[in-house]
Structure formats: structure tokens, C-alpha cells
Amino acid sequence: MENVSMENVSMESARLVLRRFTPADAPALAAYRSDPEVSRYQGWEAPVPLAEAEPLAASFSAGDPRAPGWFQYAVERRDVPGLIGDVGVCRSEDGRQAVLGFTFAPEFQGHGYATEAVARIVGFLLAEEKLHRLSAGCDARNVRSAKLLERVGFRREGHLVQSLWVKGEWTDDVLFGLLATEYEGTRDGR
Numbered sequence: 557m558e559n560v561s562m563e564n565v566s567m568e569s570a571r572l573v574l575r576r577f578t579p580a581d582a583p584a585l586a587a588y589r590s591d592p593e594v595s596r597y598q599g600w601e602a603p604v605p606l607a608e609a610e611p612l613a614a615s616f617s618a619g620d621p622r623a624p625g626w627f628q629y630a631v632e633r634r635d636v637p638g639l640i641g642d643v644g645v646c647r648s649e650d651g652r653q654a655v656l657g658f659t660f661a662p663e664f665q666g667h668g669y670a671t672e673a674v675a676r677i678v679g680f681l682l683a684e685e686k687l688h689r690l691s692a693g694c695d696a697r698n699v700r701s702a703k704l705l706e707r708v709g710f711r712r713e714g715h716l717v718q719s720l721w722v723k724g725e726w727t728d729d730v731l732f733g734l735l736a737t738e739y740e741g742t743r744d745g746r
């Protein structure tokens with residue numbers, strides 16, 4: 557049985573630990589957020605110097621995972637310490653819905669780690685925390701993100717044409733959703 561402890565905000569999956577950020581994660585956070593391929597479809601601009609990553613990691617480390625708004629989970633491998641990526645969860649005001657986001661360091665992409673981490677969070681939020689619905693959105697060109705969301709069970713719900721102004725251009729936003737009822741159906745193999 558995978559364990560969840562909200563006291564120390566730690567969850568495990570087969571190969572990973574999802575835990576609270578610490579200030580010591582700042583250098584790894586700065587490194588992957590500074591990669592232009594990693595930042596390409598995200599809201600921030602690369603590079604992200606250590607001086608910016610340090611207060612960011614500190615603010616992530618002080619977050620409340622059950623409060624409305626964003627909480628960022630740090631992801632590391634069970635057998636090798638060190639930040640490899642993060643999964644963000646933004647709970648709604650009433651706590652019944654959440655939006656997900658995720659970012660992994662390039663050297664840790666292509667191993668199924670991001671899928672494993674997001675699947676763990678999805679299970680936690682829908683099966684354990686009993687949220688009603690999860691949502692996610694990505695740039696229509698972000699094929700890897702869309703594939704990941706569909707792998708963990710999200711449904712494509714819409715394609716908003718030129719709906720966001722990001723990094724000097726209009727971009728298409730693809731919307732995904734997953735209901736608790738659909739998730740239970742998947743787990744039962746229906």
C-alpha cells in the first residue's frame with residue numbers, strides 16, 4: 557500500500573517520492589527551469605538564475621497542500637536523492653476541484669517518471685481526497701504534455717484557438733478534464 561502523510565507531505569509510487577520542496581532544491585530547480593526547451597510552453601522565461609530559484613523553492617516549501625491555490629510537489633527517485641521535476645496542484649476555493657501542471661528536467665524525461673508522478677497525484681486527489689474533478693491545459697504544440705495527460709486518463713475537452721498571449725504570440729490552449737467517476741471506472745477496468 558502506497559503511503560500518504562500530509563504531515564510531512566510525502567507520497568510514494570513504484571520508483572518515486574513526491575514530497576515538499578526544500579531550499580536545497582533551488583539549484584536543480586534553477587537548472588531545469590533555465591532550459592529553453594523546458595520553459596518553451598510555460599509561463600516563465602529562461603534562464604531562471606539561482607537568485608530567482610532560491611525564493612521560489614522557499615515559497616514552494618512553505619505551501620499548504622490543502623489550501624486553495626497552488627501547491628508544488630517536488631519529485632525525486634526513491635533510490636537516488638535529488639530533485640528531478642515537480643507537479644503543481646491548484647485547488648479551487650471550495651476544494652472540490654484542482655488544476656494540474658508538471659515540469660521535469662530534460663535528463664529525466666522519456667523514462668515514464670512524469671506519468672508515474674502525475675498518476676500518483678491523480679490517485680491521491682480523486683481516490684483519497686475525493687475531489688470531484690481535475691483539469692489541465694497545455695499549448696496545442698506541447699504533444700508530450702498532451703500524451704501524458706491522456707496516458708493517465710484525462711479526456712480532451714476543448715481546443716481554444718489563439719486564446720492565450722504567451723511569449724510574444726497568440727497560442728492555442730488545449731483543455732483536458734478527468735472526473736472522479738471516470739477515474740473509478742478506469743480503475744475497475746470498465
Ligand SMILES: CC(C)(COP(=O)(O)OP(=O)(O)OC[C@H]1O[C@@H](n2cnc3c(N)ncnc32)[C@H](O)[C@@H]1OP(=O)(O)O)[C@@H](O)C(=O)NCCC(=O)NCCS
Nearest residue numbers: 594597658659660665666667668669670671693694700701
Ligand atoms: C511534459 C513532460 C513532463 C512530459 O515528459 P515525458 O518524458 O514525455 O513523460 P514521461 O516522463 O512520463 O515519459 C514518457 C515517455 O517515456 C517512455 N518510457 C521509457 N521508459 C518508461 C517506463 N519505464 N515507464 C513508462 N514510460 C517509459 C514512454 O514510452 C514515453 O515516451 P514516448 O512519449 O516517446 O512514447 C516533459 O516534456 C516536460 O517537462 N516538458 C516541459 C514542461 C512542460 O511543458 N510541462 C507541461 C506544461 S502543460
